Amino acid sequence: MQAVGTRNRWIWSARILFLLPVSLLFFFFFIYPFFFTVFTSFTSWRGIGSMKFNGVKNYAKLIADPTFQKALGNNIVWALSQGLIQVPLACLVAMILVRKPFGWRGLRTIYYLPNVISTVALAMVWVAIYNVDGPLNAILADLFGMEKHNWLGNPDTALFAVIFQTVIYIGYFMIVLLASAMNIPRSLYEAAEIDGASTLVQEINITLPMLRGTLITTMTLAMAYGMRHFEATFLMTGGGPAYATTTMGIDLYLKMDALRYSEASTSGVFLIIMGTLVITLLRKLFGSSDPMSEMAQ
Amino acid sequence: MKKPLASIIGNTLKWILLISLLSLALLPLLWLLVSSLRTNLELQTDPFGWPQKFQWVNYANALAMASLPRLLLNSVVVAVVTVVLNSLVTSMGSFILAREHFKGRDILYTILTAGVLVPVISFMVPYFSMITRSGLYNTLLALILVYTAVNIPVSIFLVTAFMKSIPKELEEAAIMDGCGFFKRFSMIILPLSRSGIVTAATFCFIYSWNEFVMAMLLTSSIESRTIQLGIKFFSSQFITDYSSMYAAVIITIIPSILGYVFLHDKIIGGLTTGGVKG
Numbered sequence: 001m002q003a004v005g006t007r008n009r010w011i012w013s014a015r016i017l018f019l020l021p022v023s024l025l026f027f028f029f030f031i032y033p034f035f036f037t038v039f040t041s042f043t044s045w046r047g048i049g050s051m052k053f054n055g056v057k058n059y060a061k062l063i064a065d066p067t068f069q070k071a072l073g074n075n076i077v078w079a080l081s082q083g084l085i086q087v088p089l090a091c092l093v094a095m096i097l098v099r100k101p102f103g104w105r106g107l108r109t110i111y112y113l114p115n116v117i118s119t120v121a122l123a124m125v126w127v128a129i130y131n132v133d134g135p136l137n138a139i140l141a142d143l144f145g146m147e148k149h150n151w152l153g154n155p156d157t158a159l160f161a162v163i164f165q166t167v168i169y170i171g172y173f174m175i176v177l178l179a180s181a182m183n184i185p186r187s188l189y190e191a192a193e194i195d196g197a198s199t200l201v202q203e204i205n206i207t208l209p210m211l212r213g214t215l216i217t218t219m220t221l222a223m224a225y226g227m228r229h230f231e232a233t234f235l236m237t238g239g240g241p242a243y244a245t246t247t248m249g250i251d252l253y254l255k256m257d258a259l260r261y262s263e264a265s266t267s268g269v270f271l272i273i274m275g276t277l278v279i280t281l282l283r284k285l286f287g288s289s290d291p292m293s294e295m296a297q
Numbered sequence: 298m299k300k301p302l303a304s305i306i307g308n309t310l311k312w313i314l315l316i317s318l319l320s321l322a323l324l325p326l327l328w329l330l331v332s333s334l335r336t337n338l339e340l341q342t343d344p345f346g347w348p349q350k351f352q353w354v355n356y357a358n359a360l361a362m363a364s365l366p367r368l369l370l371n372s373v374v375v376a377v378v379t380v381v382l383n384s385l386v387t388s389m390g391s392f393i394l395a396r397e398h399f400k401g402r403d404i405l406y407t408i409l410t411a412g413v414l415v416p417v418i419s420f421m422v423p424y425f426s427m428i429t430r431s432g433l434y435n436t437l438l439a440l441i442l443v444y445t446a447v448n449i450p451v452s453i454f455l456v457t458a459f460m461k462s463i464p465k466e467l468e469e470a471a472i473m474d475g476c477g478f479f480k481r482f483s484m485i486i487l488p489l490s491r492s493g494i495v496t497a498a499t500f501c502f503i504y505s506w507n508e509f510v511m512a513m514l515l516t517s518s519i520e521s522r523t524i525q526l527g528i529k530f531f532s533s534q535f536i537t538d539y540s541s542m543y544a545a546v547i548i549t550i551i552p553s554i555l556g557y558v559f560l561h562d563k564i565i566g567g568l569t570t571g572g573v574k575g
Contacts, residue, residue, distance in 0.1 A: 021389065037419060120529050179569035
């Protein structure tokens, strides 16, 4: 009896020893920061000195702030463009590649390639491409005789320009959707073939319904990513011109840079809320899929 | 047999789409590569075009830039140590989460992997405050700790899924042979999960090598900055020498491209670990 107890205690110490490093890191970099952010968002705090509780003042100020409203609006545009353009396009490509056209493996590999290249490098290239004297204007002038346009410098086109470049990251959602499409039993298509259904009809009646779960998951992730978008825009425009491309993340960073820590935390709380809202909203709308199982990377 | 018109149109549209996306994925990188081999005058007069003569000197100029070797070294140290640390702590954790049975295990797994759903950029304030207070501001260790932690959800997800797929019989046979807890981990589960751990490590490396925001937030001088900050902020050194700057950028993306060439099967496999369940 005593031997069992000792053995039990020993196995528990071993388990805890193995779980401790990962749990501690997770606590310090996920759990604690979450509560810290929520807590400081209700205080006035500039990084030094004590935190003074000031209720929902930061929230009232944030909601009334036209820059933040602009940022929130831009994030919503981002989320919608990622969820409703990027993912359907990725799905279309997956539906083409699942039929294994010539070179589909190579295409799949190359479509994912931009995802492993640093955003800093690619943002630099896109800034050059969008430059007034850059390649894009040169092509458009040659093809359509279009006048030179300052894509990132003009508030009317800057948001479109920074969102457009995300099309090169399509490979990520495409690969997830393709893997799911490959699991659809071939027999379904064979039966439809016998019934004389055209390829288009097969795609609409078999592939799309079978991909439903994965589509919802990828759409949820894409929209959540849209809500937290920061890096490429920060690098390409810094949120300008005239806040035309600013996002909640950029708003947070700029406030932090100006030592307005508690206001930055309030933006952070909004960022978390909007991301969570997207996830719960899509789950409510389309029923639950299992995002936990598909969120590798 | 004559092909119906609709199928010809469909086929053409299909290839137009596939090739446009292929160009979008490759052309920016090719443009960068070609531009890094041209002279500045060539770049200014025509944004396109082939170099009259390959300007390898641009690469020499980039490497001669005082800080580039140091920044590259910093990035290598950060990425390698992060990958080792992350692989170690997550394979230990995943071993328990995948192979041991106890109450609360699934909750712990859910919490750890749900970290993926949290926008880490919203933690800029606490990260900065924590790192400054602990005296780690402007050190490589700060970046290593943050990167190791931020990658925990993805790594735990991938490695636990892999460890769960190992047949129970193998472990039971080992227990019969008298293998204890540590031997079960180090002699059975760890070697058999190598492939899953390598996949997680690959994602972790790509993240650490490419990360920009936290590095910008937590470091301030050449001694501890990474190459991504280098090409962003020290580009002012190149203000008139764009071709050398592009050469520097090419140097920084070579590790990513090489890694992808060798490990793309692992990466694609990792992305579809969950996808197949959908």
